[in-house]
Amino acid sequence: MRPVDAKSIHILTGILGANDRQAEHNREHLGRHGILAINLMSSPGSGKTSLLEQTIDAVGGRFRIAVIEGDLETENDAERIRAKGVPAVQITTGQTCHLDAVMVHDALHTLNLDAIDVLLIENVGNLVCPASFDLGQHANVALLSVTEGDDKPAKYPTMFRAADLVVFSKIDLLDVLDDFSPAKAEGHVRALANPAEILRTSARRPETLAPWIAWLERRLVDRRAARR
Amino acid sequence: MRPVDAKSIHILTGILGANDRQAEHNREHLGRHGILAINLMSSPGSGKTSLLEQTIDAVGGRFRIAVIEGDLETENDAERIRAKGVPAVQITTGQTCHLDAVMVHDALHTLNLDAIDVLLIENVGNLVCPASFDLGQHANVALLSVTEGDDKPAKYPTMFRAADLVVFSKIDLLDVLDDFSPAKAEGHVRALANPAEILRTSARRPETLAPWIAWLERRLVDRRAARR
Numbered sequence: 001m002r003p004v005d006a007k008s009i010h011i012l013t014g015i016l017g018a019n020d021r022q023a024e025h026n027r028e029h030l031g032r033h034g035i036l037a038i039n040l041m042s043s044p045g046s047g048k049t050s051l052l053e054q055t056i057d058a059v060g061g062r063f064r065i066a067v068i069e070g071d072l073e074t075e076n077d078a079e080r081i082r083a084k085g086v087p088a089v090q091i092t093t094g095q096t097c098h099l100d101a102v103m104v105h106d107a108l109h110t111l112n113l114d115a116i117d118v119l120l121i122e123n124v125g126n127l128v129c130p131a132s133f134d135l136g137q138h139a140n141v142a143l144l145s146v147t148e149g150d151d152k153p154a155k156y157p158t159m160f161r162a163a164d165l166v167v168f169s170k171i172d173l174l175d176v177l178d179d180f181s182p183a184k185a186e187g188h189v190r191a192l193a194n195p196a197e198i199l200r201t202s203a204r205r206p207e208t209l210a211p212w213i214a215w216l217e218r219r220l221v222d223r224r225a226a227r228r
Numbered sequence: 229m230r231p232v233d234a235k236s237i238h239i240l241t242g243i244l245g246a247n248d249r250q251a252e253h254n255r256e257h258l259g260r261h262g263i264l265a266i267n268l269m270s271s272p273g274s275g276k277t278s279l280l281e282q283t284i285d286a287v288g289g290r291f292r293i294a295v296i297e298g299d300l301e302t303e304n305d306a307e308r309i310r311a312k313g314v315p316a317v318q319i320t321t322g323q324t325c326h327l328d329a330v331m332v333h334d335a336l337h338t339l340n341l342d343a344i345d346v347l348l349i350e351n352v353g354n355l356v357c358p359a360s361f362d363l364g365q366h367a368n369v370a371l372l373s374v375t376e377g378d379d380k381p382a383k384y385p386t387m388f389r390a391a392d393l394v395v396f397s398k399i400d401l402l403d404v405l406d407d408f409s410p411a412k413a414e415g416h417v418r419a420l421a422n423p424a425e426i427l428r429t430s431a432r433r434p435e436t437l438a439p440w441i442a443w444l445e446r447r448l449v450d451r452r453a454a455r456r
Contacts, residue, residue, distance in 0.1 A: 044271045044355050044384065045376025072356065073385050095386060097325060097356035125383070126356055127272050128300065128325040147375035147398070148273025155353070156272065157301050158323060170375070176404055 019133055022101035026108065026136025033113040036223045037121060038216070039135050041159060042143035043152075044125030047169040049077045050203040051143065052120055055216070056084040058209050063117035063220060068107045070099040070124045077122065087111055098129035101136055118220060127156040139164040139219060146170050146180040153188035161192045165199065165215060172202040247361055250329035254336065254364025261341040264451045265349060266444070267363050269387060270371035271380075272353030275397040277305045278431040279371065280348055283444070284312040286437050291345035291448060296335045298327040298352045305350065315339055326357035329364055346448060355384040367392040367447060374398050374408040381416035389420045393427065393443060400430040 030037050040048050049069075056065055067088040069077040078090035089107040091099060104121065111119075121137060123130040131140075142163035144152055147170055153160035160166065166189055168182060186198055197215065201208045258265050268276050277297075284293055295316040297305040306318035317335040319327060332349065339347075349365060351358040359368075370391035372380055375398055381388035388394065394417055396410060414426055425443065429436045 043273065043353070044380055045373070071383050074383055076379060076383070095360065097354070124356065125271070126325070126354055128352065128354055129357070132323065145273070145375065147373065151304060152272055155299050155302050155304070173401070173404065176401065
């Protein structure tokens with residue numbers, strides 16, 4: 001992703017331009033079906049799939065969820081989601097460090113879009129590349145596990161600048177860690193001029209998910225209001 | 229890093245070819261000075277900088293260390309290393325998801341190579357991109373924090389296939405986690421046909437670093453023997 005010379009810059013611009021057009025097409029496609037699409041991004045192992053599993057349990061059919069899973073290899077994550085009775089498409093990207101709009105478009109064509117209210121797209125575990133590729137989503141959610149340290153928003157500014165919602169995950173581990181102050185982490189997000197809401201969750205304390213579910217429901221209501 | 233068409237494939241091959249040539253040049257340059265160079269890679273927040281800080285303390289001058297730090301933004305990590313009295317060069321990559329051989333070459337020219345035995349290169353926190361770019365190092369070390377889950381070697385195979393040494397970090401947290409079995413994680417590394425040694429460390433238990441320091445010392449002795 002590094003433009004090393006004028007030729008590369010030209011090609012990279014071309015790739016991003018084509019991706020943006022495809023992403024806009026995806027967004028229109030999703031819009032026609034009244035679907036809210038969320039792009040969930042984080043480092044490897046921050047708890048994206050666990051959050052999705054627990055979201056499905058917590059929503060309990062009040063709205064209909066589908067999931068697109070992005071990984072370099074393995075079908076593991078899609079299988080975990082399907083075990084919850086929710087449609088899930090696994091995209092394996094091989095060497096590619098992020099999902100792109102074409103991959104998501106292909107996945108959309110394997111789903112019954114009339115049976116989905118909220119599409120949750122779990123991007124490849126990576127705090128760098130996914131932030132630069134529009135998929136056609138309506139909102140970006142950046143997860144940050146408290147085990148990663150409170151300095152990460154400063155060190156990965158593109159990701160945390162792009163986030164419409166930031167979720168600090170694994171907060172049950174705060175007691176046993178000494179390098180995560182939620183106030184400091186929030187300070188680093190604010191230093192990027194990002195006013196996004198910040199939530200705190202733990203997969204071990206299902207009650208911590210309520211504000212996240214409420215956020216999703218508000219976004220879904222707003223999305224539908226915008227269609228009228 | 230995704231080859232989207234024949235033209236992009238051609239350009240990507242060109243970039244990697246140029247990088248490989250520069251990496252070979254770096255390796256010769258390091259070799260002439262008898263330096264062992266290690267490329268340290270992991271997800272964000274797996275404890276790379278903490279490992280380096282504690283390595284400097286544990287080595288205590290028995291051999292001379294220098295550090296190259298890779299981050300998208302901030303000088304924080306190089307400052308942490310300099311506070312230990314060791315030379316450190318910070319490379320800020322901006323949007324780029326990995327170090328490359330040209331960046332490392334430029335950094336080498338700011339260091340006194342006659343005063344270094346072991347050069348530790350901390351790559352950008354990312355389990356995908358850094359694995360594909362040779363920097364001129366003699367060995368790759370992949371750190372995996374136990375907080376990330378034991379499935380990561382299966383999900384990020386290029387990284388864990390490229391590792392000459394795998395280090396499970398933050399093992400003091402194993403007691404409070406339920407998704408990391410060291411045996412399972414090791415099984416995933418072996419499934420990639422990688423026979424690399426696997427160590428377990430905790431920044432909170434300095435005694436756990438002894439096998440890592442011994443590994444570095446063995447590599448340094450081997451490197452010097454190879455020069456003769």
